[in-house]
Amino acid sequence: MDWKNVNEIISASERILLTSHENPDGDGLGSASAMYYHLREQGKDCKIINCSDFPEEYEFLNIGQIFELYNSDKHDEWMQKCDLAIIFDVGDFKRLRKIKNVIEKYNIDTMNIDHHPHPKNHPFTYNIVDINAAATGSMIFEYFKQYRSRPLTKIICEGIYTAVMTDTGSFRYSNTDETCHEIAIVCLNAGVDTSKIYQNIYESKPRSSVQLLARIIDNITYENGGEFAWFSIDKKMLDTAGATKADVDGFTDFVRAIKGVEVAVMIFENSNNTCRINFRSKGKYIINDSAKDMGGGGHKFAAGAVVQGNKETIIPQVVIAVKASLKRQSV
Numbered sequence: 001m002d003w004k005n006v007n008e009i010i011s012a013s014e015r016i017l018l019t020s021h022e023n024p025d026g027d028g029l030g031s032a033s034a035m036y037y038h039l040r041e042q043g044k045d046c047k048i049i050n051c052s053d054f055p056e057e058y059e060f061l062n063i064g065q066i067f068e069l070y071n072s073d074k075h076d077e078w079m080q081k082c083d084l085a086i087i088f089d090v091g092d093f094k095r096l097r098k099i100k101n102v103i104e105k106y107n108i109d110t111m112n113i114d115h116h117p118h119p120k121n122h123p124f125t126y127n128i129v130d131i132n133a134a135a136t137g138s139m140i141f142e143y144f145k146q147y148r149s150r151p152l153t154k155i156i157c158e159g160i161y162t163a164v165m166t167d168t169g170s171f172r173y174s175n176t177d178e179t180c181h182e183i184a185i186v187c188l189n190a191g192v193d194t195s196k197i198y199q200n201i202y203e204s205k206p207r208s209s210v211q212l213l214a215r216i217i218d219n220i221t222y223e224n225g226g227e228f229a230w231f232s233i234d235k236k237m238l239d240t241a242g243a244t245k246a247d248v249d250g251f252t253d254f255v256r257a258i259k260g261v262e263v264a265v266m267i268f269e270n271s272n273n274t275c276r277i278n279f280r281s282k283g284k285y286i287i288n289d290s291a292k293d294m295g296g297g298g299h300k301f302a303a304g305a306v307v308q309g310n311k312e313t314i315i316p317q318v319v320i321a322v323k324a325s326l327k328r329q330s331v
């Protein structure tokens with residue numbers, strides 16, 4: 001990774017926007033938070049502005065309300081004079097939604113720091129991608145290791161730890177590498193309360209989420225002798241459980257954890273005649289090719305797509321695509 005070049009670009013910028021994808025996750029939020037505190041120390045004028053609401057379970061990262069929800073009246077004037085937009089964890093520029101439009105309107109240079117696979121002709125000014133990194137947060141750590149003169153502060157470490165913990169399934173998934181554990185050691189030494197972070201994110205599930213999960217468990221379909229399991233969720237199921245979109249986080253991982261299941265897929269019907277599809281694999285099969293078939297993308301073992309259509313039309317397409325892919329890979 002050319003962190004020297006990254007450092008020169010960041011050093012030459014005065015006003016810097018930090019942002020991540022819609023429905024941001026721990027990796028995007030944690031990376032942005034770590035970079036925010038680092039840049040503020042350097043005296044940079046920076047803000048974190050996202051296109052989606054801030055998820056409640058990450059509130060511990062939002063002390064002092066450093067995360068702002070994009071609002072044109074409030075932010076356009078500030079954004080107009082930005083020298084650089086650093087974008088975290090974004091495989092597809094479109095996933096910045098309204099913020100993408102503002103960046104383009106004011107012609108702001110973009111630096112994407114990410115670990116998703118990217119097509120050759122990407123739209124970013126600088127595309128800093130390491131598909132071998134377990135998390136974008138691991139990349140930020142690497143950058144700090146090389147170009148930050150002072151030790152990492154506790155508050156910077158809280159962001160990095162959150163990023164790495166959430167993208168590795170709490171240091172359990174196959175992407176967990178030495179760097180992840182090195183990061184954990186540095187964070188513990190900096191005084192990060194790691195179990196508190198875990199509790200905030202994973203042990204504060206609303207009852208509505210569990211209600212919804214109960215309905216899903218009863219409706220998992222197993223294919224391919226049990227190696228492929230899928231389930232779907234629609235508005236009616238959400239309403240019956242009193243649940244919201246955010247409550248489905250982690251469901252696909254839950255289904256993947258079933259014995260014999262290698263690939264788990266969720267088809268979530270949005271209200272605007274689109275479906276969000278989540279693909280998860282234990283590691284025997286690559287599933288981002290299926291996600292690509294459906295117009296999405298992602299990592300080898302964790303990917304997603306958003307497609308036009310209701311679940312009745314989308315489910316058969318997804319099932320066919322996944323079964324075909326598993327068959328190709330079984331040869």
Ligand SMILES: [Mn+2]
Nearest residue numbers: 027089136167
């Ligand atoms: Mn990530």
